[in-house]
Amino acid sequence: MVLDHFSTKSDPEPEFDRRRDVTADQPLSPLSHPMAYVRVSLLGMGKAQFAEALRARAQLLGYNLGTTRSTVFKWERGDHDPDEIAQIVIADLLQIPASACRSAPWPKWLPAWDAQVLSTPWAMGDTLKNLKALSASGRMDRRGFLGIGGAALVSIGTQWAISAPHCDPSLEAAGSGDSVTPAVVDRLSQRVQSLHALEQEAGGGGFIESGKTDLELITRMLDNGRYTEETERRLYALGAEVCCLLGWMNYDASFNSAAQRYYAAALRASRAANDDTLGAHTLCFMAVQAATHQEQTAAVGLMESADGVRRRVSLTMQASLAAHQATVLLKSGQEKAAGQALNRAFAALERSNSDDTPAYLQWFGEAQLRSTEGRFLLSTGQAAKATDALEKSVDQAPRRDQAVRCGALALAYQQAGNLDGALDATSRALDLIDNGGIHTQRGVERLREVHKALAPHRSESRVKETRARIAALTTL
Structure with a gap:
């Protein structure tokens, strides 16, 4: 019986992936999954070689594993997780106790x-x-x-x-x-x-x-x-x-x-x-x-550790703490608590004195807080208000932050039904990243979101041109 049922039948893989199957003597490209890191950096194997090694190790352990190159491709793309037996075999190949793969969900137990x-x-x-x-x-x-x-x-x-x-x-x-x-x-x-x-x-x-x-x-x-x-x-x-x-x-x-x-x-x-x-x-x-x-639970726990020193730090740092709490709480679905944290951040910033702010914290001010406010409003269905906050944030920000925040501004305008505003904000982000020499992968990823959000208007000439610019930059 074939235990790894994902390997017996699969959709064809993109041709580009076949050409880029990494082997031990090829340069590493950025790896997007812990399994890919383990396979390449620790084992020095291509996908086909890794699949073969798993089948051989499974036989030694008394299993009949049907893993193929396509199976490994799907694991690393995140389409499917290895079943229990496959994970046991992977752990054995990596000389990890079988109990390790039961102590944490896939792929967190991998030694990445x-x-x-x-x-x-x-x-x-x-x-x-x-x-x-x-x-x-x-x-x-x-x-x-x-x-x-x-x-x-x-x-x-x-x-x-x-x-x-x-x-x-x-x-x-x-x-x-x-x-x-x-x-x-x-x-x-x-x-x-x-x-x-x-x-x-x-x-x-x-x-x-x-x-x-x-x-x-x-x-x-x-x-x-x-x-x-x-x-x-x-x-x-x-x-x-x-x-x-x-x-x-x-x-x-x-x-x-x-x-x-x-x-x-x-x-x-x-x-x-x-x-x-x-x-x-x-x-x-x-x-x-x-x-x-x-990792929302972990994020909240980290912020709880940070909040433990709130009474021993400056008002600017207290404002930064509250703003980051708002971001983390919002991502964990706690909108009311996030709004309360945002209010605390504005109150602390209003009372703060720049003289007590260390140099590494001088980036934090109203512009950053308006960005947090804009993302909060956008996530809570208040797109029109979000555009106002994000416009203020962009206007006061350094160039790198402008490149990232213009993407968020474009999404806010798109959700508010203002297509011209969305296209103008997108153009500003593209000019900064594509022509202005700004290096920010976060900004690129935000533009990918914009590309998807503009899809319903793809037939309009300006939208078509803008989406083509994003695709050329992000290799969509």
């Missing part, structure tokens, strides 16, 4: 993310090792999926919240490096602020390597330099800031698993620096990423 960041103690030396590993690593991006979710994702925030702040003497220098003076840290901080500005103007995808260079500098100073305890704290705070920025830039480029690694490292470094604001700031970004990838 290094669990070391979860299990490493939150001591200063271990945090330094974590930062060094990130700054020395090559490209680890797997575009499209989160490497960790559920309770394990919530636990990162919980560990940050309960871990004790650093009170020990400064670490002994690993070597005989130069003295790290406050002036050196000041110059390094200026470099990081320049990176923030570049990311906001042009998108983060093109500056990831620059961020990694800054992270390498910071970890080298921590590892080899001679410094006071206060300078050590500042270096860890800078390390947390750079890791959080790298997490954001990877998320903006849809390299989601890499983003999670950097966010987790940022939490550790923020705790080493005893910086509640940096930690809460990082948790906000982690929560939004989780909610975007249908």
